[in-house]
Amino acid sequence: MSLHEVFAACRDEDRAALIGYLPAGYPTVSDSKELLAGMLGGTDEAPGCDIVEVGVPYSDPVIDGPTIQAAGDTALRAGFRIRDLFDVVSSVADAGRHAVVMTYWNPVHQYGPAAFARDLKAAGGLGVITPDLVPDEAEEWMTATDEHGVDRIFLVAPSSTEQRLAMTAKASSGFVYATSVMGVTGARATVGDKAESLVRRTRAHTDLPIGVGLGVRSGEQAAEVAKFADGVIVGSAFINRAEQEGVSGVRALAAELGRGVRSR
Amino acid sequence: MATVHDAQHDRAHRPGRPVPEGHDPDERGHFGPYGGRFMPEALIAAQDELSAEYEKAQLDPEFVEELARLLRDYAGRPSLLTEAKRFGEHAGGARILLKREDLNHTGSHKINNVLGQALLVKRMGKKRVIAETGAGQHGVATATACALLDLDCVIYMGKVDTERQALNVARMRLLGAEVIPVANGSATLKDAINEALRDWVASVEDTHYLLGTAAGAHPFPVMVRNFHKIIGEEAREQSIEKFGGLPDAVVACVGGGSNAIGIFHGFIDDPGVRLVGCEPAGHGLDSGEHGATLSKGTPGTLHGARSYLLQDEDGQITEAYSISAGLDYPGVGPEHSYLKDAGRAEYCAVTDDEAMQAFKLLSRTEGIIPAIESAHALAGALRLGRELGPDATLLVSLSGRGDKDMDTAAKYFGLVDEHGETVADDADGEAAR
Numbered sequence: 001m002s003l004h005e006v007f008a009a010c011r012d013e014d015r016a017a018l019i020g021y022l023p024a025g026y027p028t029v030s031d032s033k034e035l036l037a038g039m040l041g042g043t044d045e046a047p048g049c050d051i052v053e054v055g056v057p058y059s060d061p062v063i064d065g066p067t068i069q070a071a072g073d074t075a076l077r078a079g080f081r082i083r084d085l086f087d088v089v090s091s092v093a094d095a096g097r098h099a100v101v102m103t104y105w106n107p108v109h110q111y112g113p114a115a116f117a118r119d120l121k122a123a124g125g126l127g128v129i130t131p132d133l134v135p136d137e138a139e140e141w142m143t144a145t146d147e148h149g150v151d152r153i154f155l156v157a158p159s160s161t162e163q164r165l166a167m168t169a170k171a172s173s174g175f176v177y178a179t180s181v182m183g184v185t186g187a188r189a190t191v192g193d194k195a196e197s198l199v200r201r202t203r204a205h206t207d208l209p210i211g212v213g214l215g216v217r218s219g220e221q222a223a224e225v226a227k228f229a230d231g232v233i234v235g236s237a238f239i240n241r242a243e244q245e246g247v248s249g250v251r252a253l254a255a256e257l258g259r260g261v262r263s264r
Numbered sequence: 265m266a267t268v269h270d271a272q273h274d275r276a277h278r279p280g281r282p283v284p285e286g287h288d289p290d291e292r293g294h295f296g297p298y299g300g301r302f303m304p305e306a307l308i309a310a311q312d313e314l315s316a317e318y319e320k321a322q323l324d325p326e327f328v329e330e331l332a333r334l335l336r337d338y339a340g341r342p343s344l345l346t347e348a349k350r351f352g353e354h355a356g357g358a359r360i361l362l363k364r365e366d367l368n369h370t371g372s373h374k375i376n377n378v379l380g381q382a383l384l385v386k387r388m389g390k391k392r393v394i395a396e397t398g399a400g401q402h403g404v405a406t407a408t409a410c411a412l413l414d415l416d417c418v419i420y421m422g423k424v425d426t427e428r429q430a431l432n433v434a435r436m437r438l439l440g441a442e443v444i445p446v447a448n449g450s451a452t453l454k455d456a457i458n459e460a461l462r463d464w465v466a467s468v469e470d471t472h473y474l475l476g477t478a479a480g481a482h483p484f485p486v487m488v489r490n491f492h493k494i495i496g497e498e499a500r501e502q503s504i505e506k507f508g509g510l511p512d513a514v515v516a517c518v519g520g521g522s523n524a525i526g527i528f529h530g531f532i533d534d535p536g537v538r539l540v541g542c543e544p545a546g547h548g549l550d551s552g553e554h555g556a557t558l559s560k561g562t563p564g565t566l567h568g569a570r571s572y573l574l575q576d577e578d579g580q581i582t583e584a585y586s587i588s589a590g591l592d593y594p595g596v597g598p599e600h601s602y603l604k605d606a607g608r609a610e611y612c613a614v615t616d617d618e619a620m621q622a623f624k625l626l627s628r629t630e631g632i633i634p635a636i637e638s639a640h641a642l643a644g645a646l647r648l649g650r651e652l653g654p655d656a657t658l659l660v661s662l663s664g665r666g667d668k669d670m671d672t673a674a675k676y677f678g679l680v681d682e683h684g685e686t687v688a689d690d691a692d693g694e695a696a697r
Contacts, residue, residue, distance in 0.1 A: 059580040060454065060566065062461045063304045069448065082578045105302055106565045110579030132565070134308060136292060137300050157306035159468065164308065179306060183466035 003126050003151050003174035006050055006098050007209040007230055016226035016261040018048070019211055020254060021102060021235035022242065023055035024088040025080030026071045033091040038247040039238060039254045040097045048254030053129065053233065054089055056082070056103035063131045067236040071243075082111055086123040093124020100153065100174070102129040113140050117148035127151030127174040135171035142171065153177050153211075156202050158194040169206035175231055176202055180214045196228045222260030232261050287532060289599075293482020293569075296605065298598035301481040302565040307461075310468045315483040317388050322490070327387070331380055338412070339368050339375045341494065345502040348660075350629035351642075355649025358656040361511060362632070363499045363527060365663050372635065372664030373495060373523040374405035378474060380491035382409035385472045392416040392471040396460045398425055398453035398519070399590030399637065400432025401664050402476030407441035417441040420460040422452035425589045432668050450583040453519075453593045457567050477520025478597035481568030485597050489525045496530020499659055507657065513538035513648055516661035517640040518611065519555065519591035521600045523663035528609060538610065541600060542644035544586030545613035555584035556613040557596040558604050571598040587616040587672060588636040590664075618643040620676050623666065635664030636672060 001009075010017040020039040026032050042048030057072035057080050064072070085101065092099040101120060108116045108130070120128065127150055133141060135154055145152045151174030156165055158179070169176055180195035199210050211231030216222055218237075225232045234257055241249040293299045301311060321327040335341040344364040352360040365373035385393055393415045397403030403419040410417035419436050423445040426433050436443050449455040464473045478488040496514070503510055514531050516524035518541035531537040546554035554560065561572040566581055574582045574594035584594040603609035614622075623639035625646075626632050634642060638661065645660045652658075666673065674680045681687050 059449065059582075060458055062458050062567075063306075063465060065462075076580065106573075106575070106581070107579035109564055109570075110562075110575065110577065132302050132304055132568075134301060134303070134305055137302055155305045157304070157309075159306055159309040161309060161312075164305070168305065179304075181466075 001098060003051070003098070003100070007175065010050060011230070013262075016229055017050040017209070017211070017231040018222065018254070018258050018261045019051045019053055019231050019233040020049040020238050020257075021053040021055055021233065022238055023057045023068065023071050023075050024085045025057055025075035025078060026239070026242070027074050028078045029080065029084045029088065032075070032088055034247050035242050035250050036088070036092055037095065038251040040092070040095070041251060041254070042258050043251050043255040046255035046258050048251065048258050051098045051100060052092055053102045053235070054085065054092070054099050056085055056101065056107050058104045058107060061104060065236060067239050071239045082107055086119050089120065089123040089125040099125050100127040100129060100151070101125055102131065105130055105133040108141070113144040114147065117144040117150045121148045121150050125150065127153050129153040129155070129177055131155055135168055138171065155179055156198065158198050162201070165202050166205040169202060169208060172206075172208060175209040175211050176206060177233070178202055178210050178212050178229070180212050180225070183214065195225065199228050219256040219260035222257045223263045226261040226263070232257065287529070289482065289486055293486065295485070295599045295602035297563070298570050298601040299482055299485055300570055301568060302570065303481045303568040304465055306465050307468060307481075310464075311481055311483065313388065314384070317384055318483055318487050321384055321387060327383060331383055334379045334383075335376065335494065339379060341368070342498045342502070343367050345499060345506060348626070348630050351626055352649065354625055354629070355646045355658070356652065356656075357654030358649030358652060358658050360645060360649065361503065361507065361657065361659045362662045363495060363659060365495060365523065365661060366632070366634065366638070366665035370401070370405045370408050371667065372401040372405065373492060373526065373661070374402045374476060375408070376494055376526070377476070377488050377491040377522065378402070378405040378409040381472070381474045382413050382415060385415060385474070386413055388472065390470055390472045392418070392467065393474050394418045394420065394460050394463050394467070394471055395474040395476060396420045396453065396456040397476060398422070398456070398592055399588065399635070400425070400429040400436070400668055401590060401635070403436050403441070403443070404432055404439070406474050406476070407436040407439035410441065411439045418463070419443045420446055420456040420463070422450070422456045423447045424451040425453065425456070428589050428672060429668055430671070452584070452589070454581065454584070454595075461567070477522040478525045478599060479520045479567060479569060479571065479595055485569065485599055488522055489529060489599060492522050492526025493529045495523065495526040495661065496528060498530070499527060500530040503659060510534055510537050511657040511659040512652065513540050513656070514659045514661070515540045515542065515641045515645045515648060517542050517591060517637045517663060518558070518596060518600060519544070519593045519637065520595070521597040523661050525597055525599055527659070527661045528603070532608065539603070539608060540644060540648060541609055541611040542640040543611055543613045544588060544591040544619070544640060545615040546585040546587070548615055549613055553585040554613065555586045555591050555593060557584070557594060558600060558611040559613045561594070561596075563601065566595045569598045571601045572596055572604070587619065587676070588640065588669070590635065590637040591640065612644055612647070614640040614643040620673070622646055623673060624677065632662070633666035634662055635666050636669045638663045
């Protein structure tokens with residue numbers, strides 16, 4: 001199944017897709033596989049995430065807040081290597097579920113963009129979100145992702161001009177990642193009011209699904225975002241729950257958020 | 265002087281003059297394969313605004329004149345060109361000319377860039393400035409410009425550096441800046457930049473990130489270079505006027521590389537002048553503890569630009585080390601990467617010990633205590649002078665003064681004990697070492 005089909009299936013159910021983020025290798029490679037499975041599984045009462053965003057732990061995560069940076073540091077200290085990423089993605093794909101990767105550009109640049117796209121495809125990964133790679137600099141990445149059939153998901157921000165929204169949407173495939181606030185990742189008490197207008201502005205330029213990330217932490221917020229977005233992306237809240245309660249905690253949060261995206 | 269140029273061919277130099285064609289990056293800020301904009305989309309609009317404002321400003325006589333006035337009447341430009349005769353005796357007898365950026369207001373070259381950017385902040389109508397600093401020179405300069413131009417100022421500084429440079433922290437606070445120690449990662453300059461970028465993503469509407477070196481995303485590398493080009497332009501004129509020709513080589517320290525790119529650009533069209541950048545080799549190039557990005561790094565992306573970096577095979581940025589907080593950075597400005605590959609500039613690496621010996625030597629022979637950053641360039645000049653011999657003329661960028669480094673130097677040379685108390689001199693005028 002492609003990202004296009006995953007979003008289409010959610011649309012058929014008249015709901016938004018739930019996308020949960022966790023760094024690969026957090027707190028260890030095998031534990032991260034279990035946590036991701038838990039996020040995708042939900043509970044007996046309620047299903048969990050439709051898609052997981054597998055993060056690449058990175059030394060200099062400039063758009064991530066303290067929660068994700070700390071989780072990434074934990075993974076790196078536990079010995080995470082880039083090759084482990086593909087192993088983690090395989091564990092999701094082998095279970096018949098859907099994974100995209102979120103990574104800063106330098107690890108991809110160093111691995112080789114073509115090799116990265118090839119190996120991700122082989123592992124069953126569907127797409128890549130690149131928070132510090134804008135389409136203006138992505139020529140090599142466009143070629144690599146086209147060649148290997150991997151979706152490339154670029155970000156739009158409340159500060160993006162109409163021209164940049166159009167250009168970024170055109171360069172994207174799979175979905176467009178709309179950052180709900182001007183700020184770094186992290187669970188917030190309220191989702192920024194800029195999110196809805198950003199989605200509306202982006203939608204004027206594309207038929208691609210639009211996912212909203214940065215700041216969502218509760219079922220209530222997920223329901224609020226699901227009213228205007230095609231996907232609800234949750235990161236730091238999963239890490240907090242994983243840290244406190246492990247697999248059962250992320251299952252419960254996924255179920256709560258899953259109910260949220262179904263309650264439009 | 266080995267290379268004498270006809271004065272008629274000299275370009276007219278004044279601050280703010282548009283850059284000659286041929287040395288600018290392309291529209292997207294690429295110097296060959298380096299530079300560009302590898303940064304969150306949220307910041308692109310601000311970079312576009314900055315590019316547009318900078319383009320306009322450098323063609324606006326009012327801006328050019330205001331900056332020239334501040335550089336002259338506030339910063340103290342032009343800075344002197346001092347011949348260091350006794351020091352030169354130790355450099356194979358070579359003639360050593362020191363470009364005295366240490367004599368600028370706030371004690372380093374950094375003031376050239378902060379005055380330019382602070383004036384741009386005023387033009388953009390922003391009220392708040394954030395900046396990062398390693399050794400504190402850029403932080404002090406930024407806090408100074410913000411005090412002068414009535415801007416709110418927040419300085420991010422690695423926690424390790426706040427301890428190494430406590431006096432500069434006090435200085436910034438006295439000037440009205442808020443100093444935020446950053447404990448993440450290696451708690452040095454790289455981490456301070458990360459934290460400043462995070463602040464900027466959340467505050468970009470009313471805040472300017474006043475980057476302190478010729479690195480980062482476009483237009484920072486070209487803009488910061490142009491604000492520092494005055495170093496090289498003055499030095500070139502002074503070389504010709506006072507010493508009858510151009511030097512054989514221009515030597516400067518390279519961390520991010522702002523003073524080096526500024527002085528290099530005065531001579532970049534003079535093929536007979538070697539451009540030599542000196543990087544920190546820390547405990548040695550093979551020790552794993554150094555900041556020699558161009559000597560030991562590989563191309564990658566960090567802090568918004570593609571350039572040489574210290575990184576592992578997974579692309580994780582590795583920690584840089586130098587006795588100088590100002591050089592302790594795992595990246596370098598993209599134009600230096602370009603000049604290295606193009607062969608126009610050459611880069612060498614200087615260990616902590618070599619730099620500290622040069623630091624002491626300049627103090628003893630010339631009565632000038634240099635910044636430890638600048639001491640790396642002095643060590644490079646000692647090496648180069650011994651190689652080229654007494655006919656050589658070397659121009660060295662003395663990028664800053666050493667007051668801020670006295671604590672480090674006193675400990676290094678054993679001039680104080682572990683409690684900070686003075687200890688008795690030995691015959692050589694120093695204690696433990």
